[in-house]
Amino acid sequence: MAFTKGHGTQNDFVVLEDRDAHLDLTENRVRTLCDRRAGLGADGVLRVATAGALLERGILSALPDGVAAADWFMDYRNADGSVAEMCGNGVRVFAHYLRAAGLTGESRFVVGSRAGARPVIVHDVDDTDAQVTVDMGPVRLTESSSAVLDGRRWTGTGVDVGNPHLACVPADLDAAGLAALDLTRPPEYDHTVFPHGVNLEIVTPARENRVHMRVFERGVGETRSCGTGTVAAAAAALRADGRTDGELTVTVPGGDVVVRIDDGHATLRGPSVLLASGTLSPSWWAGLAEADRTPHASQEMPVHSAPRSWIMDGV
Numbered sequence: 001m002a003f004t005k006g007h008g009t010q011n012d013f014v015v016l017e018d019r020d021a022h023l024d025l026t027e028n029r030v031r032t033l034c035d036r037r038a039g040l041g042a043d044g045v046l047r048v049a050t051a052g053a054l055l056e057r058g059i060l061s062a063l064p065d066g067v068a069a070a071d072w073f074m075d076y077r078n079a080d081g082s083v084a085e086m087c088g089n090g091v092r093v094f095a096h097y098l099r100a101a102g103l104t105g106e107s108r109f110v111v112g113s114r115a116g117a118r119p120v121i122v123h124d125v126d127d128t129d130a131q132v133t134v135d136m137g138p139v140r141l142t143e144s145s146s147a148v149l150d151g152r153r154w155t156g157t158g159v160d161v162g163n164p165h166l167a168c169v170p171a172d173l174d175a176a177g178l179a180a181l182d183l184t185r186p187p188e189y190d191h192t193v194f195p196h197g198v199n200l201e202i203v204t205p206a207r208e209n210r211v212h213m214r215v216f217e218r219g220v221g222e223t224r225s226c227g228t229g230t231v232a233a234a235a236a237a238l239r240a241d242g243r244t245d246g247e248l249t250v251t252v253p254g255g256d257v258v259v260r261i262d263d264g265h266a267t268l269r270g271p272s273v274l275l276a277s278g279t280l281s282p283s284w285w286a287g288l289a290e291a292d293r294t295p296h297a298s299q300e301m302p303v304h305s306a307p308r309s310w311i312m313d314g315v
Protein backbone atom coordinates (compact mmCIF):
# COMPACT_ATOMS: atom_id res chain seq x y z
CA MET A 1 0.00 0.00 0.00
CA ALA A 2 1.59 3.27 -1.15
CA PHE A 3 1.24 6.48 0.86
CA THR A 4 2.23 10.12 0.59
CA LYS A 5 2.63 12.47 3.56
CA GLY A 6 1.71 16.12 3.15
CA HIS A 7 0.60 19.18 5.04
CA GLY A 8 -1.14 22.51 4.58
CA THR A 9 0.19 25.06 7.09
CA GLN A 10 1.24 22.05 9.21
CA ASN A 11 -2.22 20.46 9.33
CA ASP A 12 -0.85 17.08 8.23
CA PHE A 13 -2.32 14.18 6.32
CA VAL A 14 -1.58 10.72 5.03
CA VAL A 15 -2.74 10.50 1.41
CA LEU A 16 -3.84 7.05 0.20
CA GLU A 17 -4.45 6.65 -3.53
CA ASP A 18 -7.32 4.19 -4.02
CA ARG A 19 -9.04 5.28 -7.23
CA ASP A 20 -11.49 2.33 -7.30
CA ALA A 21 -12.24 2.60 -3.55
CA HIS A 22 -11.30 -1.02 -2.81
CA LEU A 23 -9.47 -0.18 0.41
CA ASP A 24 -11.13 -1.24 3.68
CA LEU A 25 -10.48 2.07 5.47
CA THR A 26 -11.56 1.00 8.96
CA GLU A 27 -11.54 3.27 12.01
CA ASN A 28 -8.69 1.27 13.50
CA ARG A 29 -6.57 1.62 10.36
CA VAL A 30 -7.12 5.39 10.28
CA ARG A 31 -6.47 5.82 14.02
CA THR A 32 -3.29 3.77 13.95
CA LEU A 33 -1.99 5.36 10.74
CA CYS A 34 -2.50 8.79 12.36
CA ASP A 35 -0.96 7.75 15.69
CA ARG A 36 2.34 9.64 16.07
CA ARG A 37 4.03 6.70 17.80
CA ALA A 38 2.39 3.52 16.50
CA GLY A 39 1.83 4.83 12.96
CA LEU A 40 3.03 7.47 10.50
CA GLY A 41 1.37 10.29 12.45
CA ALA A 42 -1.13 12.76 11.01
CA ASP A 43 -4.20 14.85 11.81
CA GLY A 44 -6.19 12.97 9.18
CA VAL A 45 -6.30 10.65 6.18
CA LEU A 46 -7.22 11.65 2.63
CA ARG A 47 -8.38 8.77 0.44
CA VAL A 48 -8.06 9.63 -3.28
CA ALA A 49 -10.88 7.91 -5.19
CA THR A 50 -13.36 8.85 -7.87
CA ALA A 51 -16.78 9.89 -6.58
CA GLY A 52 -18.37 7.20 -8.78
CA ALA A 53 -16.24 4.43 -7.25
CA LEU A 54 -17.13 5.55 -3.69
CA LEU A 55 -20.81 5.56 -4.67
CA GLU A 56 -20.62 2.12 -6.25
CA ARG A 57 -18.92 0.66 -3.15
CA GLY A 58 -21.56 2.20 -0.83
CA ILE A 59 -19.04 4.53 0.88
CA LEU A 60 -21.13 7.45 -0.39
CA SER A 61 -24.90 7.05 -0.39
CA ALA A 62 -25.38 9.75 -3.06
CA LEU A 63 -23.24 12.15 -5.03
CA PRO A 64 -23.03 15.44 -3.08
CA ASP A 65 -24.15 18.71 -4.72
CA GLY A 66 -22.25 19.56 -7.88
CA VAL A 67 -20.04 16.43 -7.75
CA ALA A 68 -19.91 14.25 -10.89
CA ALA A 69 -19.11 10.51 -10.84
CA ALA A 70 -15.82 11.12 -12.69
CA ASP A 71 -14.58 13.80 -10.24
CA TRP A 72 -11.76 13.03 -7.83
CA PHE A 73 -13.25 12.87 -4.35
CA MET A 74 -11.50 13.64 -1.05
CA ASP A 75 -12.73 10.90 1.32
CA TYR A 76 -11.57 12.62 4.54
CA ARG A 77 -11.14 10.95 7.95
CA ASN A 78 -10.14 12.61 11.23
CA ALA A 79 -7.29 11.12 13.29
CA ASP A 80 -9.79 9.35 15.58
CA GLY A 81 -11.24 7.49 12.57
CA SER A 82 -14.40 9.60 12.28
CA VAL A 83 -15.63 10.93 8.93
CA ALA A 84 -15.96 14.69 8.37
CA GLU A 85 -17.71 16.60 5.63
CA MET A 86 -14.88 18.92 4.63
CA CYS A 87 -11.27 19.83 5.25
CA GLY A 88 -9.95 23.10 3.78
CA ASN A 89 -6.25 22.33 4.23
CA GLY A 90 -6.93 18.77 3.07
CA VAL A 91 -8.42 19.98 -0.23
CA ARG A 92 -5.24 21.95 -1.00
CA VAL A 93 -3.01 18.95 -0.26
CA PHE A 94 -5.39 16.67 -2.20
CA ALA A 95 -5.35 18.95 -5.27
CA HIS A 96 -1.53 19.20 -5.09
CA TYR A 97 -1.31 15.39 -4.88
CA LEU A 98 -3.51 14.98 -7.99
CA ARG A 99 -1.10 17.21 -9.92
CA ALA A 100 2.10 15.72 -8.50
CA ALA A 101 0.91 12.14 -9.13
CA GLY A 102 -0.14 12.98 -12.70
CA LEU A 103 -3.82 12.19 -12.03
CA THR A 104 -4.66 15.52 -13.68
CA GLY A 105 -2.69 17.96 -15.79
CA GLU A 106 -5.18 20.79 -15.27
CA SER A 107 -4.67 23.87 -13.10
CA ARG A 108 -8.40 24.33 -12.49
CA PHE A 109 -10.59 21.38 -11.56
CA VAL A 110 -13.21 20.24 -9.07
CA VAL A 111 -12.49 18.25 -5.92
CA GLY A 112 -15.51 16.42 -4.53
CA SER A 113 -16.18 16.47 -0.79
CA ARG A 114 -19.11 15.40 1.38
CA ALA A 115 -19.97 19.12 1.67
CA GLY A 116 -20.23 19.40 -2.13
CA ALA A 117 -17.99 20.34 -5.05
CA ARG A 118 -14.93 22.46 -4.22
CA PRO A 119 -13.39 24.04 -7.35
CA VAL A 120 -9.64 24.65 -7.00
CA ILE A 121 -6.90 26.58 -8.77
CA VAL A 122 -3.39 25.15 -8.40
CA HIS A 123 -0.67 27.83 -8.73
CA ASP A 124 3.14 27.61 -8.69
CA VAL A 125 3.18 23.83 -8.43
CA ASP A 126 6.10 21.41 -8.29
CA ASP A 127 6.34 17.92 -6.79
CA THR A 128 6.98 19.31 -3.29
CA ASP A 129 5.31 22.71 -3.04
CA ALA A 130 2.17 24.36 -4.34
CA GLN A 131 -0.10 27.27 -3.66
CA VAL A 132 -3.77 26.39 -4.02
CA THR A 133 -6.91 28.52 -4.02
CA VAL A 134 -10.07 26.69 -2.99
CA ASP A 135 -13.60 27.88 -3.62
CA MET A 136 -14.93 27.01 -0.15
CA GLY A 137 -18.58 27.56 -1.09
CA PRO A 138 -21.18 29.16 1.16
CA VAL A 139 -20.36 30.29 4.70
CA ARG A 140 -23.42 30.43 6.92
CA LEU A 141 -23.39 32.24 10.27
CA THR A 142 -25.76 30.35 12.56
CA GLU A 143 -26.68 30.97 16.20
CA SER A 144 -24.40 32.29 18.90
CA SER A 145 -23.21 29.80 21.49
CA SER A 146 -20.42 29.36 24.00
CA ALA A 147 -17.85 26.81 25.11
CA VAL A 148 -15.53 26.38 28.09
CA LEU A 149 -11.84 25.96 27.29
CA ASP A 150 -8.81 26.44 29.53
CA GLY A 151 -11.10 27.47 32.41
CA ARG A 152 -12.71 30.37 30.50
CA ARG A 153 -16.13 30.62 28.85
CA TRP A 154 -15.81 31.78 25.25
CA THR A 155 -18.86 33.17 23.44
CA GLY A 156 -18.98 33.17 19.68
CA THR A 157 -20.84 32.53 16.47
CA GLY A 158 -21.79 29.19 15.01
CA VAL A 159 -20.45 28.99 11.45
CA ASP A 160 -21.36 26.32 8.92
CA VAL A 161 -18.61 25.88 6.32
CA GLY A 162 -19.93 22.47 5.32
CA ASN A 163 -18.69 21.27 8.72
CA PRO A 164 -19.61 22.84 12.09
CA HIS A 165 -17.59 25.57 13.81
CA LEU A 166 -17.88 27.85 16.81
CA ALA A 167 -15.68 30.92 16.19
CA CYS A 168 -15.05 33.21 19.18
CA VAL A 169 -13.50 36.67 18.73
CA PRO A 170 -13.11 38.22 22.20
CA ALA A 171 -12.43 41.97 22.01
CA ASP A 172 -9.76 41.75 24.74
CA LEU A 173 -7.61 39.01 23.14
CA ASP A 174 -4.23 39.67 21.50
CA ALA A 175 -1.72 37.31 19.84
CA ALA A 176 0.30 36.86 23.05
CA GLY A 177 -2.83 36.02 25.07
CA LEU A 178 -3.89 33.54 22.37
CA ALA A 179 -0.46 31.86 22.35
CA ALA A 180 -0.60 31.43 26.13
CA LEU A 181 -3.85 29.41 26.11
CA ASP A 182 -3.79 25.73 27.05
CA LEU A 183 -5.63 23.76 24.36
CA THR A 184 -4.63 20.31 25.55
CA ARG A 185 -8.06 19.47 26.96
CA PRO A 186 -11.26 19.28 24.89
CA PRO A 187 -13.77 22.11 25.20
CA GLU A 188 -17.17 21.74 26.84
CA TYR A 189 -19.79 22.94 24.37
CA ASP A 190 -23.58 22.95 23.95
CA HIS A 191 -24.57 19.60 22.44
CA THR A 192 -28.06 20.86 21.61
CA VAL A 193 -26.53 23.51 19.31
CA PHE A 194 -23.84 21.16 17.94
CA PRO A 195 -25.32 17.63 18.06
CA HIS A 196 -22.56 16.27 15.79
CA GLY A 197 -19.70 17.96 17.62
CA VAL A 198 -17.90 21.18 16.77
CA ASN A 199 -14.55 22.63 15.79
CA LEU A 200 -13.73 25.52 18.16
CA GLU A 201 -11.72 28.56 16.97
CA ILE A 202 -10.38 31.26 19.28
CA VAL A 203 -9.56 34.34 17.20
CA THR A 204 -8.07 37.80 17.81
CA PRO A 205 -10.01 40.81 16.48
CA ALA A 206 -9.02 41.99 12.97
CA ARG A 207 -6.15 44.51 12.94
CA GLU A 208 -4.84 45.69 9.57
CA ASN A 209 -6.76 42.86 7.91
CA ARG A 210 -5.03 40.11 9.92
CA VAL A 211 -6.30 37.84 12.67
CA HIS A 212 -4.54 35.17 14.74
CA MET A 213 -6.32 31.88 15.39
CA ARG A 214 -5.94 28.66 17.35
CA VAL A 215 -8.28 25.72 16.95
CA PHE A 216 -9.42 22.63 18.79
CA GLU A 217 -10.64 20.28 16.07
CA ARG A 218 -13.43 17.77 16.40
CA GLY A 219 -12.00 14.28 16.06
CA VAL A 220 -8.38 15.41 16.38
CA GLY A 221 -7.53 17.86 19.19
CA GLU A 222 -5.48 21.02 18.80
CA THR A 223 -4.01 21.21 15.29
CA ARG A 224 -1.56 23.78 13.91
CA SER A 225 -4.11 24.88 11.31
CA CYS A 226 -7.65 24.20 10.12
CA GLY A 227 -8.69 25.54 6.69
CA THR A 228 -12.43 25.47 7.28
CA GLY A 229 -11.67 26.97 10.71
CA THR A 230 -9.82 29.90 9.13
CA VAL A 231 -12.88 30.61 6.98
CA ALA A 232 -15.14 30.47 10.06
CA ALA A 233 -12.66 32.70 11.93
CA ALA A 234 -12.60 35.26 9.10
CA ALA A 235 -16.41 35.35 8.87
CA ALA A 236 -16.73 35.87 12.66
CA ALA A 237 -13.90 38.46 12.78
CA LEU A 238 -15.42 40.43 9.89
CA ARG A 239 -18.77 40.43 11.69
CA ALA A 240 -17.09 41.61 14.94
CA ASP A 241 -15.59 44.43 12.84
CA GLY A 242 -19.04 45.39 11.49
CA ARG A 243 -18.36 43.92 8.04
CA THR A 244 -19.73 41.01 6.04
CA ASP A 245 -17.26 41.01 3.13
CA GLY A 246 -13.51 41.40 2.95
CA GLU A 247 -10.13 39.69 2.81
CA LEU A 248 -8.20 38.67 5.93
CA THR A 249 -4.88 36.95 6.44
CA VAL A 250 -5.33 34.32 9.11
CA THR A 251 -2.17 33.49 11.06
CA VAL A 252 -2.24 30.05 12.66
CA PRO A 253 0.60 28.27 14.49
CA GLY A 254 1.52 26.52 11.21
CA GLY A 255 1.66 29.60 8.95
CA ASP A 256 -0.58 32.04 7.08
CA VAL A 257 -3.56 31.60 4.76
CA VAL A 258 -5.71 34.20 3.03
CA VAL A 259 -9.50 34.07 3.25
CA ARG A 260 -11.79 36.19 1.10
CA ILE A 261 -15.54 36.42 1.76
CA ASP A 262 -17.99 38.03 -0.68
CA ASP A 263 -21.76 37.76 -0.33
CA GLY A 264 -21.50 34.80 2.04
CA HIS A 265 -19.15 32.87 -0.27
CA ALA A 266 -15.52 32.15 0.64
CA THR A 267 -12.21 31.39 -1.02
CA LEU A 268 -9.14 30.12 0.80
CA ARG A 269 -5.60 30.45 -0.53
CA GLY A 270 -2.58 28.81 1.06
CA PRO A 271 0.34 26.43 0.69
CA SER A 272 0.61 22.67 0.35
CA VAL A 273 3.74 20.59 0.93
CA LEU A 274 4.19 16.95 -0.14
CA LEU A 275 7.21 15.77 1.81
CA ALA A 276 7.45 11.99 1.56
CA SER A 277 6.12 8.93 -0.20
CA GLY A 278 6.58 5.30 0.71
CA THR A 279 5.00 1.92 1.18
CA LEU A 280 3.16 0.53 4.20
CA SER A 281 4.23 -2.90 5.40
CA PRO A 282 1.59 -5.29 3.97
CA SER A 283 1.51 -7.44 7.13
CA TRP A 284 1.19 -4.39 9.42
CA TRP A 285 -1.65 -3.02 7.31
CA ALA A 286 -3.45 -6.40 7.15
CA GLY A 287 -3.06 -6.80 10.93
CA LEU A 288 -4.85 -3.50 11.55
CA ALA A 289 -7.93 -4.80 9.70
CA GLU A 290 -7.75 -8.06 11.69
CA ALA A 291 -7.79 -6.09 14.97
CA ASP A 292 -11.15 -4.59 13.92
CA ARG A 293 -12.60 -8.07 13.42
CA THR A 294 -11.28 -9.58 16.70
CA PRO A 295 -13.53 -9.09 19.74
CA HIS A 296 -11.81 -7.38 22.71
CA ALA A 297 -8.77 -6.64 20.58
CA SER A 298 -8.90 -2.87 20.98
CA GLN A 299 -5.82 -2.56 23.18
CA GLU A 300 -4.55 0.30 21.07
CA MET A 301 -4.09 3.65 22.76
CA PRO A 302 -4.63 6.42 20.22
CA VAL A 303 -2.27 9.37 20.71
CA HIS A 304 -5.21 11.65 20.05
CA SER A 305 -7.09 10.45 23.12
CA ALA A 306 -10.36 12.07 22.19
CA PRO A 307 -13.36 11.44 24.43
CA ARG A 308 -15.98 9.69 22.31
CA SER A 309 -18.52 12.40 23.21
CA TRP A 310 -17.11 14.80 20.64
CA ILE A 311 -16.67 12.26 17.89
CA MET A 312 -19.19 12.58 15.11
CA ASP A 313 -21.70 9.75 14.75
CA GLY A 314 -21.14 9.45 11.03
CA VAL A 315 -21.98 11.44 7.94
Ligand SMILES: N[C@@H](CCC[C@H](N)C(=O)O)C(=O)O
Pocket residue numbers: 011078083084085086087088089090163164199217218219220223225226227228229
Ligand atom coordinates in the same frame (compact mmCIF):
# COMPACT_ATOMS: atom_id res chain seq x y z
N1 LIG B 1 -8.43 20.35 9.41
C1 LIG B 1 -9.57 20.52 8.63
C2 LIG B 1 -10.91 20.19 9.19
C3 LIG B 1 -11.01 18.67 9.39
C4 LIG B 1 -12.37 18.23 9.83
C5 LIG B 1 -12.74 18.67 11.20
N2 LIG B 1 -11.86 18.15 12.21
C6 LIG B 1 -14.18 18.20 11.47
O1 LIG B 1 -14.40 17.15 12.10
O2 LIG B 1 -15.10 18.90 11.02
C7 LIG B 1 -9.55 21.77 7.77
O3 LIG B 1 -8.45 22.13 7.34
O4 LIG B 1 -10.60 22.31 7.44
